[in-house]
Amino acid sequence: MTLTQQTASEYDADTGGVTSTTVTTIDNGVILPYSNGIQNATGSLIQQGDAQVLIQCNVVPKPNDTLTIQSQVWTIINVKALEPAGINVLYDCQVRR
Numbered sequence: 071m072t073l074t075q076q077t078a079s080e081y082d083a084d085t086g087g088v089t090s091t092t093v094t095t096i097d098n099g100v101i102l103p104y105s106n107g108i109q110n111a112t113g114s115l116i117q118q119g120d121a122q123v124l125i126q127c128n129v130v131p132k133p134n135d136t137l138t139i140q141s142q143v144w145t146i147i148n149v150k151a152l153e154p155a156g157i158n159v160l161y162d163c164q165v166r167r
Contacts, residue, residue, distance in 0.1 A: 099125030
């Protein structure tokens with residue numbers, strides 16, 4: 071799976087445009103479907119078709135980053151770090167196509 075992040079945009083006075091840099095990393099993870107009970111819970115932000123990704127990576131994934139998994143591009147909606155004893159082990163991401 072490939073995590074793609076856009077860096078902060080900068081104004082280029084020479085061209086008059088805005089430039090940003092794309093950073094990609096190849097990481098280990100697993101994609102899991104959400105159960106219907108979670109999707110249908112009152113006030114849930116999880117939509118039909120969303121999935122859960124548990125990913126181990128050296129960079130912190132953020133909302134609006136993308137994950138490419140088996141040629142499908144998913145957008146990260148929410149991220150929660152799993153940090154037992156303050157040691158980052160995995161990131162729990164809600165993703166959407």
